[in-house]
Amino acid sequence: MAKKHLVVIGNGMAGMKCVEEILSIDPERFQITVIGKEKHPNYNRILLSKVLQGDSSINDIVINDWSWYSDNHIKLYTGETATRIHHSKDKVVETASGLRIPYDALIIATGSSAFIPPINGVNKSGVISFRSIEDCQTMMDYAGKYRKAAVIGGGLLGLEAARGLLNLGMETSVIHNAPYLMNRQLDRFSAELLQKELEEQGMKFLLGKDTEKIIGRDRAKGVRFTNGTTVDADLVVLSVGIRPNIELARKSGIDTERAILVDDYMRTNAEDVYALGECAEHRGIAYGLVAPLYEQGRVLAKAICGVETEPYKGSIPYAQLKVSGVQVFSVGEIGEDRADTALQQFDGIRNTYKKVMMNYGKVTGAILYGNTDEATSLLNLVKQKAPVSTLQAAASGASAGGSVLDEEAESMQPREKVCACNAVTKASIMNAVIDGGLRTYEQVREKTKASSSCGGCRPMVEAVLKYALRAGKDGAASAEPPICACTTTGHQALKESIARQPRATAQSIKESLNWTNVQGCRLCNKAIEYYKELIVPNFISFEDRVPASSFNKLSSTIVSTEHLVENSFYDAQRIGSKLQQVWNAVPMPAPVMASITSGPHAPAGVLVHDIGLTGAPAGWELYAGGHMEHPVKQGQLIGIVETDTDALELAVSCVQLYRESASYGEPMWKWMEREGITEIRELLLDLEYRQELVNKSALYGEVAAAEQRKDEAVCRS
């Protein structure tokens, strides 16, 4: 029997997701033809903001490249527009270029366009929307020529566009008609936190402003508001909403309201014609977010392949802002007129905010700002309409009930040990579950050995398993974040690249790693200098050497002067001046403050300095990772050693390890939280490795300092 012919109108995320699902169910079922208006293969529209922000290249965001279509025998027409659907007798799609494509089944996935508000001047050049690769290109071109940009619309997309324009070097104002940003997803409090953060990043805001017209003769020169004020702008980006693309359906006689009407199996009123994504309206809702269209795609694929499936019952919309340095998450009902506040927490120290909404005792919505670690679990609670008591248990932390463990499992660092006996980390359990497809506790125990010795950690192993099943790949070690907006490269990747070609110039490094902004910014240029210096130290000269003075340094050292009190074996002065000799010359990833004292009788803040050394009953104790500014951190014990030499070596090796494994700009406390105190101790307690680290550091000391140069310690105590 000849294959049936499936035609998909729309080459975007919704349509191709559905095609992928169909191929995975029954690759032989259909001969597939795709008609796409854009000239690209299917790309991830959501990540356009990343391209604009310079964090991804266009190639990075392509989901299905050209070969995917040919590999799956899909006939693809790009740059082609469907103009009419004949669905009553012929079952044929007509296109603008005159093609007539017959179908047995048809999927309309035409998506949406930017909503162009009816204001004067929107047709001027320099006024664009932010929907496609072409829009991105236009924005980049303008950034090369002009200085000022305005974005109309303070929603998710508008803010992402504005952040991208900032990265492109434009002065950017965001114009929003509501009194606060992202007013559909956030409450006023979180919106103001967001606004403050973005203002610090350089964004300007004009809130509660209604745009009257775009001014300028032939091209945009600014925006005038109804109150008569204006703002200058050479580029105006419209981002006030979306409009489902339904003209084709409507003029072909398919039922539409706000969008194309579909039932719970994504069927339109026309036989064998389906619709999904942003062009479809299900139970009165046309979604504008990604998760629903994936869920719709799965149902549609099964329905079209004749596989039994649960009906699509609608989605819980959620949004996550993709702006570097800002974590914002919102899900479900958040308006206070429609739900009550179940939980509201603001942590002014960490600058995090969490609000959960409820209705009739069920969790209905949530907002997270600053830390979105709980996004997955909250999303699930909303989806499950979980009773608010679940939250209560978690919030009080009192009962050792499942939810507390679950939270712990989720917030655990990947390298933290779940099973102490067999030294099994959270990451290894997560990987075993996700990659190995494990489902049960017994399988995890068998595979990873976690809890196979004393079994005491079984509840935690089960909680991590649950978390792994819930969170999937997203929960596992996430990809390295980019160094800055100039590139998608992360610190580790940069470091590795420099290690491979230690003598390459900064410029060629950036080029070889496809920096989107090859000039770089202060953040990435400094990082490159630092890593180059780390790998080939400055005193071994190379061409584009950087003056040693420009690096982060030991910024201050407190050496307790009250050193030789009665009963103290510890000479803080001596060891302090030796350490300074070594460290004064050493470039650091971030400024380092040290404190050395012979003991608690001469307090010197050992626990709140990056490095602290103190005499103690059992020997010298070395602490690291303390921080006395915001956020205040308590230093952690690295080791206890008996002799001055061991103390020097332990301290020097700890700082050297930090230098080698921290990212540039990463303070010691943060590095320790990332690497884990146990892991750091383990490395430094390996005496051979400690010696290696000491030797590397000693080079600096030798080069920089004359042998016995007596202490020029900055004594403050």
Added chain:
Amino acid sequence: MPQLTAERKSGETLPVIQTQCPYCSVQCKMQITLTEPPPGSNRLTYTVEGVANAASEGRLCVKGMNAHQHATSTERLLHPLIKRDGQFVEATWDEALRVIADNFQATSAAYGPDAIGVYGGGSLTNETAYLLGKFARIALGTKYIDYNGRFCMSAAASAGVKTFGVDRGLTCRLADIPLASCIILAGTNIAECQPTLMPYFTKAKENGATIIVIDPRVTATAAIADIHLQVKPGTDAALANGLLKALEEEGLFNESFIAEKTSGFYELKKHLSGINVAEVAALTGLDEADIRKAAIAYGKADTGIVFTARGVEQQTDGHMAVRNFLNLVLATGKIGKPGCGYGAVTGQGNGQGGREHGQKADQLPGYRSIENENDRAYIAKVWGIEPERIPRKGVSAYEMMELVHQDVIRSLFIMGSNPVVSNPNALLVEEGLNKCEFLVVADMFMSETARMADVVLPVTAYVENEGTLTNLEGRVLLRPQGSIPPEGTKHDWRILCELADLLGQQTYFPFQSAEQIFEELRIASKGGIADYYGITYDRLRREGGVYWPCPSTDKPSSGIMFENGFAHPDGRAIFTPVESRMPQETPSAEYPLTMTNGRVLSHYLTGVQTRRSKTLAARSMENFIELHPKTAKQYRIEDGEWVYVESRRGGFTVRSRITDQIREDTVFVPMHWGGVQNVNRATTPELDPNCKMPGFKTSAVSIIPLRLKRELEATH
């Protein structure tokens, strides 16, 4: 055979080493693969995997997984060291051994052979332990030999001998644990000390067993208990009386078993008539109802096993306390059949084997008595000497330290032990060893004791030294040599042979391999209580492990003891009445708290090995004192601050760890650290009169924050 630190050659098959964990009494088998270092690094890496055997079932704990780290440590001693003018200088083996032999000969000539002492350890193989006993008695001619296993096993061992007529760690197999309907774990923290055994207990629990834990702390083991009796330290004998009385009142004694298999019941019954459960509850600090609940759970269960360990045993009434738990076993008839029995959970890797073959002051190989003429004659024949040449019994481990302090023992030879940290009353031991005229220490590392030595001899590591070890069940396991020792080190047994040679006793020490020593041990143990005659290296390789007693090379050995009666001549086990006693050292106004000690998961014994393992040390860097929040408040102690702990013997300084998982009248301090952190500076040297076990587990102490102590001292 590779060296553990061999360079990995890319493209070649990675060497795999078969070995056995050097730590606790489970003796888990494992294999170490010498893996290729990660790219860009030349640090050596290893993959360690458990290998299934009958005890460990392929499990390993964090200690075993990282045992290779101390064996590959750069702190390994690779030259003999001789102290000259207070400084260690490297020496050749010839020099070092010559210095030792000369001293021993001179000491012996001047003061007699008993002026030399020999001190062994529970981590030594059966072969080395056997040879050390022979070396002391024949090559040196001294009666003074004992070993650190005294602190580990002597109470339970002597109790087993008295009650059953024989002492083997477990009277049943580990495999019986899941068959038990009720399990009593008295003073044993298996979850941290023998973690790989825990699944046996969780399996029992899954099968519906009731688990009763007796411990002053809510340990990781107590966490699985159905009934946790959070007893006052040192009152275990009284608690057992309460359990017995409750059983009697409930009519849960097994009359027929008592009549057929035991003697001494009448005396016990008379004794119980004076016991009142409510009084026991008051003495032990427990609820009467809980004691009754536990008694009924054990009494009504059709099968059950009682385990004891150091909590019960390291008391000055440890011997009698264990016997009272054995009364419990006998009174309910829960022994000699599957799912039933008693177990002393040995702490050290070869705590069991180490005591069976002559390392103990009063014993000769095969668990023979050094004071029994027939035993003496038999061993003399095996050794080819006159019985008179075998010295009589010496003294126990701590008593030897006292003799050192009193200058009775003038030269001391220590092998595989760190007595300055592990003995009670450590300050006195330190003082003694400091003034000891000649101290030799054979160790892998510069331990706290080795630092004080005149000569230090570097020995090989577990993975390099072949030999047999007997696990807690009484199962003999062969640990093969897996790697070539680093140059400069020597097997402990070879050191003994070479010293014997220099002392002119080579005839008795002709051994060229561990197996040759084992062959002699087989014959020496033949017909003894711990009969190893039927065990050969070949058989161990073939069968994986063999239980003793094993008199025949072709008959299987049995895991379950006493199926057909006990080892006393009349085949009966013996009841004995045991007094309810207050702890040896009751708190006073000056020393108001009771201190107990124990282990943590990441460390073993005095930590000489585990503190040199980066992974283990990283998890547990320093010692601490565990105390209840109310106690902390009363003594003005903040969490995490330095605390000075003092007893009548001395004091030490550790950091506080405040937790409500301990009794308010009790503090707990681990035993793995030396120096100022050494808990044993404060422990009591009072010994159990029956077995010479020191009362480590109950010392009256005072506690004060170090800052306040300094403050007080400053103003005076």
